[in-house]
Amino acid sequence: MTQPGKVLLIGSGPGDPELLTLRAVRMLASADVVVYDRLVSDPILQMAPKSARMISVGKCPKSHPVPQDEINEILYAQASAGYTVARLKGGDPLIFGRGSEEAGYLMDRHIHVEYAPGITAAQGVSCVTGVPLTHRGLATGVQYVTGHRQSNKVLDLDWKRLADPDTTLVVYMGVANIGQIAVGLMTEGLSDQTPVLAVANATTNKERRLVSKLGSIAHDIRSAEMGAPVLFIIGQVVSLYDAKSTSAILTDLEAEMPAIAHA
Amino acid sequence: MTQPGKVLLIGSGPGDPELLTLRAVRMLASADVVVYDRLVSDPILQMAPKSARMISVGKCPKSHPVPQDEINEILYAQASAGYTVARLKGGDPLIFGRGSEEAGYLMDRHIHVEYAPGITAAQGVSCVTGVPLTHRGLATGVQYVTGHRQSNKVLDLDWKRLADPDTTLVVYMGVANIGQIAVGLMTEGLSDQTPVLAVANATTNKERRLVSKLGSIAHDIRSAEMGAPVLFIIGQVVSLYDAKSTSAILTDLEAEMPAIAHA
Numbered sequence: 307m308t309q310p311g312k313v314l315l316i317g318s319g320p321g322d323p324e325l326l327t328l329r330a331v332r333m334l335a336s337a338d339v340v341v342y343d344r345l346v347s348d349p350i351l352q353m354a355p356k357s358a359r360m361i362s363v364g365k366c367p368k369s370h371p372v373p374q375d376e377i378n379e380i381l382y383a384q385a386s387a388g389y390t391v392a393r394l395k396g397g398d399p400l401i402f403g404r405g406s407e408e409a410g411y412l413m414d415r416h417i418h419v420e421y422a423p424g425i426t427a428a429q430g431v432s433c434v435t436g437v438p439l440t441h442r443g444l445a446t447g448v449q450y451v452t453g454h455r456q457s458n459k460v461l462d463l464d465w466k467r468l469a470d471p472d473t474t475l476v477v478y479m480g481v482a483n484i485g486q487i488a489v490g491l492m493t494e495g496l497s498d499q500t501p502v503l504a505v506a507n508a509t510t511n512k513e514r515r516l517v518s519k520l521g522s523i524a525h526d527i528r529s530a531e532m533g534a535p536v537l538f539i540i541g542q543v544v545s546l547y548d549a550k551s552t553s554a555i556l557t558d559l560e561a562e563m564p565a566i567a568h569a
Numbered sequence: 570m571t572q573p574g575k576v577l578l579i580g581s582g583p584g585d586p587e588l589l590t591l592r593a594v595r596m597l598a599s600a601d602v603v604v605y606d607r608l609v610s611d612p613i614l615q616m617a618p619k620s621a622r623m624i625s626v627g628k629c630p631k632s633h634p635v636p637q638d639e640i641n642e643i644l645y646a647q648a649s650a651g652y653t654v655a656r657l658k659g660g661d662p663l664i665f666g667r668g669s670e671e672a673g674y675l676m677d678r679h680i681h682v683e684y685a686p687g688i689t690a691a692q693g694v695s696c697v698t699g700v701p702l703t704h705r706g707l708a709t710g711v712q713y714v715t716g717h718r719q720s721n722k723v724l725d726l727d728w729k730r731l732a733d734p735d736t737t738l739v740v741y742m743g744v745a746n747i748g749q750i751a752v753g754l755m756t757e758g759l760s761d762q763t764p765v766l767a768v769a770n771a772t773t774n775k776e777r778r779l780v781s782k783l784g785s786i787a788h789d790i791r792s793a794e795m796g797a798p799v800l801f802i803i804g805q806v807v808s809l810y811d812a813k814s815t816s817a818i819l820t821d822l823e824a825e826m827p828a829i830a831h832a
Binding site: 440 | 582585586587588589590591592594595661663664665667668669670672673676682684685686687688689692693695696697699700701702703704705709710711712713714715726727730733735736806809811
């Protein structure tokens with residue numbers, strides 16, 4: 307009988323391979339099989355063992371993704387065949403990553419699961435731009451929400467709770483609904499002058515930045531033709547953004563394609 | 570004239586050295602001087618170059634910390650003397666780390682600043698316990714707040730916004746005020762049955778865990794005599810905690826001092 311394998315739920319961070327943890331690197335190096343999402347960057351995939359079987363389950367906003375049930379089955383099939391399976395996700399597997407759903411499915415079937423946390427996109431943006439997520443006098447805390455709406459459903463967010471001028475609001479997967487998000491926040495009292503930083507493909511050589519205000523962000527995003535994945539940081543901390551004093555994290559890739567700041 | 574040095578603001582994560590990013594490791598290895606907080610673990614300090622000058626500016630809850638102004642001056646003095654200064658902080662330097670205050674002070678004086686993000690304590694807890702920060706049907710988002718109160722001041726948190734049964738609430742530095750925090754949340758409608766996970770020294774060999782409910786957490790923390798640093802995760806996601814299926818991240822240190830789970 308085959309010894310069962312295991313599944314390693316690994317956060318690959320925002321894109322720059324230098325933002326992997328040592329734990330993530332070690333786990334990835336031990337993989338027989340790598341199951342990866344669309345947002346895992348190519349330089350990170352290249353860190354997998356040459357012998358590893360690579361399985362893409364990438365979810366594209368406009369194409370049919372591999373359904374979650376099927377991803378669960380792939381992970382289970384590979385692990386129960388005795389393989390060490392690296393499940394690579396963008397960001398952190400336990401923040402908007404559905405990692406806990408996959409882990410629950412596997413543990414119910416007696417598959418051993420281990421985790422490596424990842425730097426979130428918000429932290430990646432923060433570190434390439436110098437914009438903090440908290441700052442004395444500007445933000446006493448930070449909230450992460452998703453602006454993604456399931457098809458045919460209304461975006462169901464508690465605008466009253468989110469419209470807090472003393473907290474930094476980070477919106478993941480919000481580019482399609484940023485107009486509705488901005489209106490919701492302004493209706494509940496957040497000023498239209500609240501600064502907003504939008505960053506696409508943070509920490510990669512495709513990074514693009516846009517600094518705007520809540521009242522104009524929807525228009526500015528359309529004009530700039532920024533597409534997913536875009537992360538929004540909304541709040542007074544964005545006033546600390548200084549285009550001159552910040553630099554892209556990928557020093558070696560900068561020359562090829564510099565980060566574009568639209569002020 | 571001496572060429573100016575620079576300051577590298579480095580997140581050292583929750584404690585386990587394996588949770589450093591590759592970027593943090595590279596930056597630390599380049600340091601002439603290391604300025605570190607109390608929450609940076611010994612195994613991480615041992616990763617500094619043997620030749621580096623080590624300066625502790627550790628803040629202890631019950632002793633006089635080095636004032637922030639003085640930390641700023643130390644960083645400036647070392648960098649302007651031409652040294653590469655690694656400023657090591659627990660967690661992430663731009664989330665409750667006052668990293669942006671230090672960066673602002675230095676950039677105003679034309680000192681170059683770079684960042685390495687770090688895994689937050691919440692992410693560390695999440696990955697050693699398997700408790701996610703978001704989960705479909707249990708938590709649509711996550712909020713990070715600090716439960717620390719400046720001396721002689723009332724803990725000034727917006728309980729109405731924080732008492733959200735659909736969001737995970739992460740409280741940093743809250744052990745001294747957890748009674749007041751629990752009452753504030755329950756007064757604004759959060760059930761006394763809301764599960765709470767408290768973890769001290771997450772991901773280190775001194776890690777201790779306690780699973781409780783909002784109505785009893787203050788009593789249980791006192792009984793367990795858990796001291797700072799304690800991180801609280803409050804919300805329905807804690808119902809996914811399963812003592813049997815989770816393991817400490819520091820496999821090699823487990824034998825010495827296992828994590829204690831009080832259920």
